Amino acid sequence: MxxxxxxxxxxxxxxxxxxxxxxxxxxxxxxxxxxxxxxxxxxxxxxxxxxxxxxxxxxxxxxxxxxxxxxxxxxxxxxxxxxxxxxxxxxxxxxGMGVMMFGPTLLEYGTEAQKQEHIPRIVKGEVQWCQGFSEPGAGSDLASLQCKAEDKGDHFVINGQKIWTSGAQFADWCFCLVRTDTSKKHEGISFVLFTMHQPGVEVRPIKLISGNSPFCETFFTNAIAKKSDLVGPLNGGWTIAKRLLQHERSGLSGAGGGGGGMFGMSKPLEALAKDYVGVDDKGRIADADLRARIIQNQIDARAFQQTAVRAMLEAKGNSGPSAATSIMKNAGTKVMQDRAELTLEIMGAQGLGWEGEAFSADELAAVRGWLGGKAVTIYGGSYEIQANIISKRILGLPDLTQNH
Ligand SMILES: Cc1cc2nc3c(=O)[nH]c(=O)nc-3n(C[C@H](O)[C@H](O)[C@H](O)COP(=O)(O)OP(=O)(O)OC[C@H]3O[C@@H](n4cnc5c(N)ncnc54)[C@H](O)[C@@H]3O)c2cc1C
Structure with missing residues (x-):
């Protein structure tokens, strides 16, 4: 080339x-x-x-x-x-997660041997990764995690449970936060990698009301991680986890473009509104209030995209995402959710269907997209947690939470 x-x-x-x-x-x-x-x-x-x-x-x-x-x-x-x-x-x-969050983190923190082993397989799409972070008692306060790894010389033995593990039922490998020192909170966490294809790993998909199982409960009973698959220092996993979450939030914000497709609708809102609501004698969307809110959403989306491009250009050659990804995640996901809300409102009763011939494929996709879109302000760290990070790390306000 x-x-x-x-x-x-x-x-x-x-x-x-x-x-x-x-x-x-x-x-x-x-x-x-x-x-x-x-x-x-x-x-x-x-x-x-x-x-x-x-x-x-x-x-x-x-x-x-x-x-x-x-x-x-x-x-x-x-x-x-x-x-x-x-x-x-x-x-x-x-x-997948190998591309969006694990690969960029390993490129920054991995040893040469770890990069040689894992990165080419992500590049070729040969290995699917899952994220073993959240636990039943550790979500927003992630550093409370209890899943334990015991040092057995050349390997760790892992026991505990993870939850909301997206795609675990299809994953080949897991990047996982484990507790390696119970006497400390953040400084007792390590970042390890292991194969999901071993007897000590059990995956139970969580079935949603929609019939889908986007995430799983994941149980580890004497699961093995090789010592060579410890990323960064022992008990130094929290720094790496925070970096990985910045990569995740950067990807989730939709900074790469639009985000509309994420909710199953690719048609521009104004075209959709003209179809469903009709036009006035000047050819504009008939409902003036709806028209104004569609325009506001488009302004927000355009402002968000321009800011994302500017941030990317300003950061060229720089060290990747920062705490500012929390602003981008909250702003980007708000634009996406507003768009999904407007889509249903435009469709009216046709935007309330779940199944049946009375609804088109686009209408059914819009409802599922709207429901699924509720999750974007939860995963990768909730909207409120991002607001905490913005207040503490960017605005320098006092930390009243003690989390993150
Ligand atoms: C679709 C989906 C996919 C996911 N995929 C994965 C995955 O692959 N791997 C993984 O490890 N995890 C995954 N998660 C889990 C996700 O990271 C957690 O749900 C998220 O961090 C919130 O934790 P929680 O659910 O325990 O809620 P909680 O921490 O119990 O929070 C409940 C509510 O309280 C609020 N809250 C909590 N603490 C504070 C505070 N200090 N200040 C203000 N408000 C606060 C939160 O904002 C939230 O509204 C996924 C979640 C979803 C919804």
């Missing part, structure tokens, strides 16, 4: 477009990434072919170092790839 040095973007765009046209199986056009779903267990030949192609070229994680199989590209080149994937109706087959 030519060395564009981040300058000759149009030439790179042509190369990306040609490569996608040559490698993306047309049968997958418009499909979503199957990584966190049942179909991952039985991929079609086209899905495998696409994952292998993107894994080989490293464009699934375009800005990760080429030394570990990543694309080694600039942020501008990465955006070109995303634009060209969108243009072709192609999903990025390399995703």
């Amino acid at each position: 030519a060395d564009f040095g981040g300058t000759d973007l149009e030439a790179f765009r042509v190369e990306a477009r040609d490569w996608i046209a040559a490698n993306f199986p047309p049968a997958l056009k418009g499909r979503a990434n199957p990584m966190m779903r049942e179909e991952r267990a039985n991929p079609t030949p086209e899905q495998e072919q696409w994952r292998e192609a993107m894994g080989s070229i490293g464009w699934g994680v375009p800005t990760w170092p080429a030394a570990y199989g990543g694309g080694g590209l600039s942020g501008a080149e990465a955006r070109v790839i995303q634009q060209e994937l969108n243009r072709a109706g192609a999903y990025n087959p390399i995703g």
